Amino acid sequence: MSQNCHMGPFLMQDTNFGVLTGNNVETRFFKAGSIIFHQGDAANEMFVIRSGQVRIQLGNRTLAELSADAIFGEMALIDNEPRSATAIAVTDVELVPVSEKQFLFMVGQTPYFALKVMRVLAQRLRATSKTFG
Amino acid sequence: MSQNCHMGPFLMQDTNFGVLTGNNVETRFFKAGSIIFHQGDAANEMFVIRSGQVRIQLGNRTLAELSADAIFGEMALIDNEPRSATAIAVTDVELVPVSEKQFLFMVGQTPYFALKVMRVLAQRLRATSKTFG
Numbered sequence: 001m002s003q004n005c006h007m008g009p010f011l012m013q014d015t016n017f018g019v020l021t022g023n024n025v026e027t028r029f030f031k032a033g034s035i036i037f038h039q040g041d042a043a044n045e046m047f048v049i050r051s052g053q054v055r056i057q058l059g060n061r062t063l064a065e066l067s068a069d070a071i072f073g074e075m076a077l078i079d080n081e082p083r084s085a086t087a088i089a090v091t092d093v094e095l096v097p098v099s100e101k102q103f104l105f106m107v108g109q110t111p112y113f114a115l116k117v118m119r120v121l122a123q124r125l126r127a128t129s130k131t132f133g
Numbered sequence: 134m135s136q137n138c139h140m141g142p143f144l145m146q147d148t149n150f151g152v153l154t155g156n157n158v159e160t161r162f163f164k165a166g167s168i169i170f171h172q173g174d175a176a177n178e179m180f181v182i183r184s185g186q187v188r189i190q191l192g193n194r195t196l197a198e199l200s201a202d203a204i205f206g207e208m209a210l211i212d213n214e215p216r217s218a219t220a221i222a223v224t225d226v227e228l229v230p231v232s233e234k235q236f237l238f239m240v241g242q243t244p245y246f247a248l249k250v251m252r253v254l255a256q257r258l259r260a261t262s263k264t265f266g
Binding site: 058075078079081084085104107108111114115117118119121122123124125126128129 | 191208211212214217218237240241244247248250251252254255256257258259261262
């Protein structure tokens with residue numbers, strides 16, 4: 001995250017979190033078709049997708065289809081509420097979990113990380129409004 | 134913003150931005166019933182409500198009713214897209230505008246501010262999902 005303390009790239013619309021999926025991190029695997037978490041589950045981590053495709057669903061509506069270097073599960077870290085949607089592995093998936101402690105550290109150390117997370121939330125909000133509008 | 138650099142109050146669910154509405158700031162007034170901005174407008178600032186009530190609408194659905202110390206209009210600053218919804222003054226309203234430059238400065242200087250903005254976005258996302266779900 002060394003280059004992230006300047007604000008220049010703010011307008012780049014960058015929501016690539018690949019910097020968090022380096023080689024020396026714990027990863028977690030999910031088989032195609034398996035549930036990563038259910039709406040309503042208690043939660044204390046978010047995920048970066050290292051490989052594979054993840055679908056975010058609310059009831060039977062798809063809110064997002066995400067691939068490598070995208071994050072999901074960040075909502076529950078931010079507001080400490082249960083999972084707001086269900087996440088399903090569309091293909092075999094490898095994930096990097098990010099704990100609340102790591103998340104808060106990154107927000108504190110790298111404003112650019114905070115902006116990227118805000119941008120993801122803003123995109124989801126616009127997409128959700130469109131899906132249901 | 135002097136006390137905002139520690140992360141302790143993270144779990145307080147605090148979305149009060151009253152610290153930004155001090156006495157020496159520019160304010161803007163809107164009469165009850167007037168439109169503050171329309172969905173689709175270009176945008177380069179967000180607002181903190183100093184007094185009064187603001188309704189956020191998408192088409193004819195109310196997404197939020199906000200009062201003193203709440204923020205709105207932050208979406209367009211974050212993703213540089215047009216206004217995602219319409220904001221209407223329900224009562225006479227006094228607002229403190231926050232420019233993109235001020236916003237980026239606060240995100241960079243005070244991680245707690247960034248977390249609060251994320252929390253607002255997360256709340257709106259949950260509310261939008263409920264409104265349309």
